[in-house]
Amino acid sequence: MEKKLLEFNTIQEFELWKMDIEKYTKSSYVKEHGTYKSKSFTRTTFVCHRSGCYKSKGKGERHLKLQGTNKINAFCTAAIKLTETQDKCKIEFLETHLGHEHDLGNLFLSKLDKETIAAKLAAKIPMTAILDEVRDSVASEDLERLHLLTRKDLYNIEQQYNLSSTAVRHKSDAVSVQAWVNEVKENGCVLLYKPQGEIIDLYDLKENDFMLVIMNEGQNQMLRKYGQDCICIDSTHGLNAYGFELHTLLVLNEIREGFPCCFCITNRSDVEAMKIFFSAIRKKIDFAIQPRVFMSDMADSYYNAWIQVMEAATFRLYCTWHVDRAWRKNLSKINSKEKRDIIYKQLRTLMQETDEKAFDAMLASFLELLLTDPETQEFYEYFLKYYTNISKCWAYCHRMKSGLNTNMHIERMHRTIKYIYLNGKHTKRLDKAISAILKFVRDKLFDQVIIINKGKLCSKINSIRSRHIKSNSLSFESILPHEEGWQIFSSTSKDFYYIHEENKNCQCKLICTDCNICFHRFSCTCLDSSIKWNMCKHVHLLSKYLKTLPFAEEDIFENSDSTQELQIDLERGDIQESTSALATSLVPQSNVQSSLISRKEKIKTEILDILNILERVDSHAEIDVIQKALCPIKPTLAALKQPVIVSLPQTKEKVNENKNITPQRRFFPTKKQKKVLQKNKKPVPSEANSISLQLLNKNIP
The missing domain is CATH 1.20.1160 (Paired amphipathic helix 2 (pah2 repeat))
Known part of the structure; x- marks a missing residue:
């Protein structure tokens, strides 16, 4: 037995020494039990992590891991006894291990390695880049436990430091959703929340019913602006493991793209449930919406509930x-x-x-x-x-001139949430589904801000351009004047279509730049225009024909300079107003602060509140919640203070390895050489790491 007596001035020096000893001896020392405290000193005992007997905590349904347990089912003599006084730290170090070898596979990652990796994960560095950096360092260092890092280790560190998902606030899904609702109460984006197991007298819902209605301020503005035109509503499943459906109310913006204005997650889809859903919306916007078009699937529960709360639509349409x-x-x-x-x-x-x-x-x-x-x-x-x-x-x-034929806007939105924001996975947790929905709404709001300021090449613009190209194959001879407009003969059949001028002063962004006309300028009786709501090839042909007339420059396509300046000024004002309104809804309320000092003071008061709560905690579950919330603070701050630079392997030029290679004679060993090879075929266990390191150094540049 080898025994050493050492002294340190501070506990930090001891921890550094302990870290170096563990790295050098490829072992780990853990606390055997709690710290013994007296008036003059405190004593802590650290033992080898492999000492002791294995005690299963499960029911025996699963096999033990392939490498076996870390415990040797015996007593290892290696130990550290730490005695702390006011001015010194004395230790008794028994460094002789007994009953096991120093295997890397039985070691844990050190606390320093975990914190370093957690800082990289908090900095959003991909796991593949972290693994590449660790494995490329093998060439210049001895083989350590860090070099055996796997993706499973990274997932465990991510979970330990609470870096995996900001949506999961508790291991219980119901508690996590309730925590999120309490967190966003000040923002007012939750219009209604009725959890299972509770009865609320205001709503005609049963005890086991669940309902959550979500609409933030940006969605509220979009509904007020475009709700009078088209309302689409549909549901989808597969966003949770409880059978709750997601009902989405959607409008069409100025470029005819769908924008979700409200979500309802519930286990019911009957008239009474939808009536509660629409009542929550009306209470928020404070007026009854009367849309021009109301489109849903073939179930009547949506529209029957709508007309009881809102106003009836001009067109009640089924999705084709x-x-x-x-x-x-x-x-x-x-x-x-x-x-x-x-x-x-x-x-x-x-x-x-x-x-x-x-x-x-x-x-x-x-x-x-x-x-x-x-x-x-x-x-x-x-x-x-x-x-x-x-x-x-x-x-x-x-449904002529209704402007809507299918409900594909909602279908596309549901597929985007499932296959892009949830990576095509069937989400079991409701809190993750809510997080994906909110991220989708955030991105749609940013898209709306981009559309207002820069414009966007949308599907309608593409269809306008494609119809303009198709119109080049048509002849002006098929155009005839009519009492209320123009008559154009079809190029594929014996039919003829009528074109009328609808809105001469429309200033929308769906414009054909070649024809210099707006999407709403003319209407045609063909299916492409009247049903599918496109600027058909007949309208493009008519606009080109009108340009050839002598009065076209004055009466149809030209406005006065004063009118143009007025329209530009009005448009700029609308852009600034819309941008500021949507930008306000995108900024979290927690970030709207006067200064850094005031934010620090607010955090101090919140920490004091947490300390007061900590004094009243009386269960381990509540301690776990507080500890999980505090875990990501250190690695995230470390990632912000010291940006992590990942050294990726340099790419080399491709070289033809078979070029200019001289043929070599094959090696045929003698009997004596065969015996030596067979004898050295299996390395001694103590040399295993050195041999594997040599192989790695040969294969890794």
């Missing part, structure tokens, strides 16, 4: 895609495949008819055809029950 999907699904009621194809083509023709009188005649003949055929009678009953009396919701002739 949902209608088509329902028809395809129920065509299985017809056994014959040939008849299914014929009926489906007739359904699509019936849907796309734009003349109301022709539609009524076609609908009557179609129903008669279904009724007379025995094989289609079941489908006839289905179509008669669900579609005949509500043709205004799905027929094209009843």
Whole structure:
């Protein structure tokens, strides 16, 4: 037994010495029990981390890890006895280990290594870059526990220092969501929160019902600005493991892109639940919205609840895609495949008819055809029950110039949240889903600010440009004057379309720069314009034709200088006002402070409040919450104070290794050499690390 007596002036010197000893001897010393305190000194005993017996904490359902437990099921003699007095730190160091080898695989990462890696993770350095830096350092150093770093170790450090996700505030999902709601109460973005297990008299919800309605100030402004035009609403599932659906209320902005204005996460989708959802919105905006178009899926719960809280819409429309999907699904009621194809083509023709009188005649003949055929009678009953009396919701002739045909804006938004913000994973935790939704809204608000100031190449602009190119193949001879506008003959059929001038003074951003006309200037009776709400090729052809007329410069395409200056001034004022309003909603309220000193004082008061709370804590679960909240402070501050520079391996020029290689003779060992090779085939355990280090040095530049 080797025993040493050492003295240190401070506890920091002892900790540095202990760190060096652990690194040199490839071992670790941990506290055996708590610290013994007396009036004149305190004593702490550190023992080898491999000393002792393994005690399983589980139920025995899982196998032990492949390398086995760190405990040797015996007593190791190595130990450190630390005695602290007022002026000195004395230690008794027994450095002889017994019963085990110094294996790197049984070591833990040191506290210093963990803090260094945590600082890099807090600085948002990718895990692959951290692993590359650690493994590239093997060439110039001895093999240490740090060089055995794996991605699993990085995930464990991330979780230990609470750097993995800011959304997870507690291991219990319900507690984490409640903590988030309490945190954002001052911002007012939570319009309604009803957790499970509680009964609130204000709402007609059961005890097991859950409802969360979210709308921040930026969404509130967008709903007030664009809510009178188009309202789209739909739901999706798969954002949590509890069966709660996400209901989204969406509007279309000035470039006809969808913008989500309110979210509702609930386990119910009936009329009463949606009525509570819309009532929370009306209470926030303080007026009833009367949209021009209201589009949803084929369930009536949304619109029935809407008209009870808000105002009825001019157009109540079903999403064409949902209608088509329902028809395809129920065509299985017809056994014959040939008849299914014929009926489906007739359904699509019936849907796309734009003349109301022709539609009524076609609908009557179609129903008669279904009724007379025995094989289609079941489908006839289905179509008669669900579609005949509500043709205004799905027929094209009843949605002319409505400006909306499908609900793809919401479908695209839901896919973006699932596959981009949640990386295509089925989220089990609700708090992570809420965090992804809020990040999506934040990015959409930034997009809106960019659109206001810089503009954006959106899908509508692309469609305008593509239609302009298609119009080059058309001839001016197909244009004829009409009483209320112009008449253009179709280039693909014998039909003809009418074009009317709608809004001459519109100043929107959907402009064809070649034609110098706005998206809303003319309207055409073709499907591309009246149903799909595009600037069709006929409008482009007409605008080019009008430019060739002698009066075009004065009457149609030119405004006076004073009018242009007034419009520019008004537009600049709108841009500044809209930008400042949206920017205010993007800045967190915690960052709006007068100075650094005032923010420090506020944090001091919050720390004092936490200390007072700590005195009243009476459970380990509450201690875990406080400790988890404090863990990311040190590594994050270290990342800000000292930026971490990652040395990535330099790329080398590619060299053809087979060039100018002289052929060599094969090596055939003798019997004596074979015996030596077989004898040295398996290295001695104590030399394993040195041999592996030599192999690494050969393979790593």
